[in-house]
Amino acid sequence: MLRVSKLTDYATVVMACLATAGDGVLSAQALSERSRLEVPTVSKLLKVLAQAELVVSTRGNLGGYRLARAPAQITIADIVTAMEGPIGMTECSAHAGACGHESHCGVRVNWQRINQAIATALDSVTLADMLKIPPRRGAPIPMRVATV
Template sequence: MKIGKLTDYGVLVLNHLARTGVNLQSTEEIATATGIPLPTARKVMRTLVDAGLVLARRGAKGGYRLGRSPAQIPLLAIVEAFEGKLTLTECSSTESDCEITEQCSLAGNWVGINQVLGMVLAGISLNDIRHPAGLQRLADSFKSSNEHIHLVSID
């Protein structure tokens, strides 16, 4: 259960763009600043632009900048930009190629889990990623809400 390298790269780029603000950054600047290989950086940028997280300006003096404020960029959006809709298993994806779906009574049960995970990732913003302090408090807040979950789940 990992995110892809490209997704990770995406976060690095977004972090860099959050720091440089409104100043347009060329692919080359981004590549050197983040350590991402140049051709790969191109691919990353295209994905980010397609997802609407980053704005591009073409031509000479062109470049990239964030499409919204870091607080309004959820981790979920970044992950789904690179890896498609969040589904932990094949079963839960729409075009399930899973051959044993017949006998697998669990097929539908993953939906809820995906929802929960999605909500968690939706609650983490680029800002949270950039500021460890906020993350720590975020983790702590979960520790308490987790007890809540245990009360609710069926045993």
């Protein structure tokens, strides 16, 4: 089964909470309450997201966190990459030279095509898109897919 980690899912929730705050800043405690996640988990996520330059922190009594860019300029691929590293279905999709079979592998090219399709799909959905009301069940999810 393909899935992102719980922390990546939670990071998306925290980023969505920040997006709803507009230009305001939210403390880790406030984000914990809004997201219904534990404060240590939120703090851990914020540290990683700040290192990836997706959130900006402000120190002091009125300090907290805010998005580094507008929600429409942050993609789900940005969040996944921040939390999990390069998007790669297989080791050779993310890191060339990581497999001793690359030179004679008959399926590598197709795994790379699949990897590119997933990366493109994640890159086509923004944080702003995640805040919109989801389509009704069974309705197609609109996304831009590049042809190869």
